[in-house]
Structures are given as structure tokens and as C-alpha cells.
Amino acid sequence: MGNLVVVGTQWGDEGKGKVVDLLSEQADIIVRFQGGHNAGHTLVVGSTTYKLSLLPSGIIRDDKITVIGNGVVLDPWKLLEEINLIKSYGVNIDKSRLMIAENTPLIMPYHRELDQAREAEASKKIGTTGRGIGPAYEDKVGRRSIRISDLRNEVILRERLEVALKHHNKLRNYPIKIDWLIDQLMQIKDEVVQYCMPVAEYLNEQTDKNILFEGAQGSMLDVDFGTYPYVTSSNTLAGMASLGSGVAHNKIPNVLGITKAYTTRVGEGPMTTELFDEVGDHLAIVGKEKGTVTGRDRRCGWFDAPQVRKTCMLNGVTSIALMKIDVLDELEEIKIFNKEYITMPGWKTSTIGITKFEDLPIEAKEYIAKIEELVGVEVGLISTGPERDQTIFKKDAFF
């Protein structure tokens, strides 16, 4: 039995949703540990496409326990919306299979409004998702968060909100009235608080279980090691799985780095291998590169080997899942950035749905081998399409 953290090694949208969904079959518990509903995870199961932004991907498997850890910032209204959406697909969600850490900070309406107002006014935009993620993390560090457990007691809630609103009302054109906000929160309180649990204690006790920690965003959006200031406001690296859930770091030995066979990025900021030509358009169209959350077009480019080498180092990646290799199928030649560009021949044949490594065209095998060589980590899984079964397992055990 072991624990595994799954992280994106680029700018997010590498395909974590699919891999977490696949590997959650071998897991007992799936934990989100950072980010909020800025994340977008697309899961394709048969004819149903699930788009999750807050709930752990394991939620769609009825026999799994899912956990939202304290490292997440949680919009309680969005939580209930997403729960209702997923329930409408016939999935059972109750407190026996969804737990939220008591010390999880909440995203409030004033966080979202501040996020959007700043983006609108900024001379240099970050291109945030406008969900209030950044301001909510600021309040956490500023010691003025409302945490989920504060909803349990109206006296405490009022005290905490007085502190928060004293700060926020100074930043606003019109003040938020505390009674109005308490009333709003009290309306959803019972529904939200039922999931509230001492998650760290619970998780550390599950020594005979496989726990899968599901990262959101990507390593290049990490607030410390990403392309600052064009980053998200949380640590997205594997180490955060520990701090964002309370599971001791030495209990999470396996790190799977989800890596797209090319590069994409949403929002502003530097991107070394960005393409502005028809190859970039081709990747965007074939790869359906539109943001799950914002619907924005993703910027596309070639694989950036030094970048992934570095993020694998930072995360301690033990195995790579190479995603969307089929998006490269039609290309005449394929480039990899490594100080200068290496050009490799394309395979110009469909790899969609291939499930055995042997069945890949030789050029695709060479491309994968080159990535392994340049990054210095072995590829343990290859994705050849969005569906669960469009996957090559080079390695069968990830926990």
C-alpha cells in the first residue's frame, strides 16, 4: 500500500483529470490539496464528459472516498453547485464519501469581486480565472480567512467576518453589510458543514489504504517556482500534498508527473516554445486546447525539455505520464526545445486508442525515448486519446 501524488509538470491542463480518474481505480481515497475552482479537470467516461473544478476526480466513482484538504480555497456556493451537478449524473455524494478539512479557508463574494476588479484595472494583466483564488489565499496568509469550521458557530463567524470586512470594505466602492453576508452563509451552512471533518487525523490513520493526491494547475504556475508573477496563488508542487492535507511528507513517496507531449498555457506570461504559426493552430485545434474553466484558447508550443527537467526535479517526479501523443499524429516533423531545437521526424499515422507500447510507430517510440533522455525520468504511462481505455500502461503499479 502506498501513497501517490499526481502533479502537472507544465502550466496545467496536461490531462491530470484523466490520469487521476484512471489511477483512482487503484486508490481508496482521492485528495485535493491546493487551488480552488480555478482548476478544470475533464473526465470522459463512455458517453459522459464530466467537467470538475473543485471536487476531487474520484467523486465520479461511487466506491471511493474523496477529500478536500486545507490547502484548497473553497467557494461554498460553487461547492454545492458542483455537488448538485454531479448528483444530476446519478452519482451518489454524501458525507460518507466527501470530507472537507475543518481548517479549509473559504472564498467569499468579496474575493471574487476583488479578483475581477483588479484584472479589469491592471495595466499588466495576469489573466486570472477571476474566481477569487488569489485574494482568498492573501486572506489566509493575512490571518483574516473565514474557515469552513467557522460556519458552525454564528458568534465566531461574526467575529471573523468583522475582521475580514474591516479589511475588504476599505478596498471596495460599496461596503458589504455583515448581516447580509451572515444571512447568505447561514442559508447554506448545514449543507456545507456536514462534510467538515478532521481530515489530517483521518488521512494519517489510513496506513493500509492507497491515497491519491490530486494536484491542480501545473508546476510552472507554482507561486514560488513558477513564472512569477504570472502564476497562481498556491504552491502546486508535490510537496504541497503534505501541507495541504496534513499527511506527513515522508508518507508520500510516489510522484507521477503529468506531461503533455507538447506545451500549452492559458493566461498571460512567458512561454519559451510558443508557436504563432499554423503548427500552433494545428495543435490547438487537434488538441481541443480551450480552457475547461474559462473557455479561453490555450497558447500552444513545442515540448520544452529544460522546463520539464526542472519541474521533475522540484517535484521529485518518479514517473511521467505522457499525454496527448496522438495530437502530434499528422505532423511532418516534431520539435523539442533543449537550448536549441531538436527536430525529429513525425510518424504521420494514427496512434489514437493504441494500448500497447509495441504498437506505436517507431518515430513515436523515438520521440518518447528522447523525452525520457532529456528529462531524465522514465515514461510510465502514455495517453493516446481522451477515453479511459485509450492508454498505454508501460508500468502497471503506480502506488
Ligand code: IMP
Ligand atoms: P488564478 O489561479 O485564477 O489566480 O489565475 C492565475 C493564472 O493561473 C492564470 O494564468 C490562469 O490562467 C492560470 N490557471 C489557474 N488555474 C489553472 C488551471 O487549472 N489550468 C491552467 N491554468 C490555470
Ligand code: MG
Ligand atoms: Mg485544467
